[in-house]
Amino acid sequence: MKENKKTAIEEIENKAALICEVADRIWEYAELSLMEYKSCNLYCDKLTQEGFEVEKGICNISTAFKASFGKGKPVIGILAEYDALSGLSQERGVAEKKEFVPKSGEASDAACDRSAESCGGASEKGNTGHGCGHNLLGAGALAAAIGIKKYLSESGSEGTVILYGCPGEEGCASKAFMARDGEWKKLDAALTWHPADCNEVVTGSSNSCIQVMYTFHGKASHASGAPEMGRSALDAVELMNVGVQFLREHMSEKARVHYAITDGGGVSPNVVQPRAQVLYMVRSNHVSEAVELQKRVDKIAEGAALMTETTFDREFIDGLSDTVTNRSLEKVLYSNFEELGVPEHTPEELDFAGRLGRSYEGFGDVPGIGSDFDEEYADSVKALRKTLGEELKLEGVGVYDANSTGTQEGAACPMNDFLLPHYMGYAFEPGSTDVGDVSWVCPTAQIHVAAWPNGCPGHSWQNVSSAGSSIGHKAAIHAGKVLCMAAIDLYENSDLLQEARAEFEKRTASGYVCPIPEGAVAKALDI
Structure with missing residues (x-):
């Protein structure tokens, strides 16, 4: 690894306690879409302390922010999310469904104060949780921004990093409002990540x-x-x-x-x-x-x-909007992911993941976006999982009763601790993300990092439990490192950005149709 990247990665490691603290406090807040006042304030306070220039309430969204450092171009945006979901209160780090009840004095300004108002009208007091892992997503983005800031400071290179706080992904699509208001036009590229059950570079389209x-x-x-x-x-x-x-x-x-x-x-x-x-x-x-x-x-x-x-x-x-693929940026992300490797988990973490995996169907599913569209690709992923499972078995780790929920294959390899091959074929995910609107305005790419066991269903109590554990912490820190390293490549090699821009212009030649009408205002859904 080049020295400039080592320095940036070391800075992220030095700030690991801060990153984990932020992830945990956002997990405790568990604020719903456009009600993330505590979460927004926490990020803005920490970023100000870290030397970023912070602007709160951008694009007329009170819980949105941007934090900038550096000068000149290129301008790289890192995207953060931090909203939670209703009906998903769950204790962290446990393998059974158990509602989160703060201890006396714990998170006094957070989860124990989740009134109906602060929860955006949640039907039950405090019945919210990070079932999509956005507490980790934002913390990982923070890690990336901290590492990039260190690189820009130490190298003296021209360039700017902007960490965008994007609230309400689950119920507002703030990034689309920002697209309507021209915010993403300021960027040369945008990078982000999402917690998942595997380690991969995201590709393909969405709804x-x-x-x-x-x-x-x-x-x-x-x-x-x-x-x-x-x-x-x-x-x-x-x-x-x-x-x-x-x-x-x-x-x-x-x-x-x-x-x-x-x-x-x-x-x-x-x-x-x-x-x-x-x-x-x-x-x-x-x-x-x-x-x-x-x-x-x-x-x-x-x-x-x-x-x-x-x-x-x-x-x-x-x-x-739907997402626009950018293979050029994907390759930059993949090469750095490959160089860095994937998070490593302890026997205790693998044991927890295995027990959690037995609580849902799909524990033995084949991971990865490409596995649903390419049989040969799926076979290669199965081979990687089998190899890892055999290694764990030799170490006496991760082997569970095959008669429990899930398959023996899944039980033998609870966490997908390997990097999936970079899938370059057709892919389509029926879900939706407002990262799509960013991708229609500037070159954009993202990664997945394993933050919960294989096959773990989205928006589930199992996600909430794992997102509040050390497995989630490791995912956030690792994602920050990969994004940081990829950004450094973009700052240092203008050809990469030119290639990404050329591909972007070709793929978006039909023009961006913004789904947000003029005059529409982002607001919490009051039901």
Whole structure:
């Protein structure tokens, strides 16, 4: 490893306690989308102490921030997230479902103070948790920024690093609002990561997504005594849902439409419901397709209102784009990931991972994005897992009862402690991320680092448990190192950035269709 990278990596290691402290405190806060006030303040305070120039409330989002260091170009952005999910309160580092209850005096300004207001309207006090590992995502991004700052300071090189605090990934898509406001145009490249069950460079596309709330207004009446006087808002919601069911036959096979009735109009069946509300989520592979599909859903809402003689309000909630692949940046990330290796886990950590893995199905699944699309690639990953499992077996680690939940293959290799081959083929993930909007505006790439056992389901209590453990700490620190090393390559080799820019311009030649309309304001979803 080059000396400049060694110096940056050593700085991250020297700050490991800080990174773990931040990860743990964000884990304890577990604040919902756009309610991450404590989390935002913590990051801004720590970054100010570390010598960054911090600006809070960027793009009119109160819990968003950016922290800059350096001067001139190139400008590399590192993306952080820190919002949690509702219904996922869970104790850290345990292999059974157990609600997190802070000890007396522990996190007095955090988890034990999760009122309905501070939790963004969570239905149960404190019933929130980091089921997507965003406490680690932000901490790992912080680690990368600290390492890059050290490099820029020591080398005297021209260049700027900006750590972006991006709130509300789960329910706002703040990066899309930032894209609308031109924030990502300032960057030469953006790098990020996400906790996962394996170590890999992320590639391929994802679904775009738009959320809209429809609130129908009718007229209350006695449902038996004077039904002709009533106009049912709930009827309108139901007819809208029926209309969308028929739409499903006439949309792309990659498109998805989901809905949730957030207000059924009350609990009295003998009252014609004067108000009802439904939240719709429209997905499609490309954001331009999602925008057009959303227009069709709007027309169905109009039809439902006409049929029931009701009216409705349409409230845009959020929208985000599909991801744009950038192989040039992927190669930079992969070469540094390969040089650095993967996190190493102790027998105790592997034992915990194995016990946690027995609590869900899919423990023996083949990991990696490419495994779902390329049989030969999947076979190569199986071979890597088998080799690791045999090594662990020889050491007497990670071998569990094959009759327990999960397969013997999964039990023998609870953590995927190896780097997956760089997959270069077609890949598509049906989920959505607002990193997509960044990737439509500047060259963008990301990695996955194993933060929980193989096959661990997303948005689960198992994720929360592992994200609060030493396994999660190691993932955050390691991710920061990989991102930092890749950024150093970009600062020192302008050809890499030029190649990434050329590829970006080719892949985005059709133009960016921002899903966020002018005038829309990012706000917490109040249901």
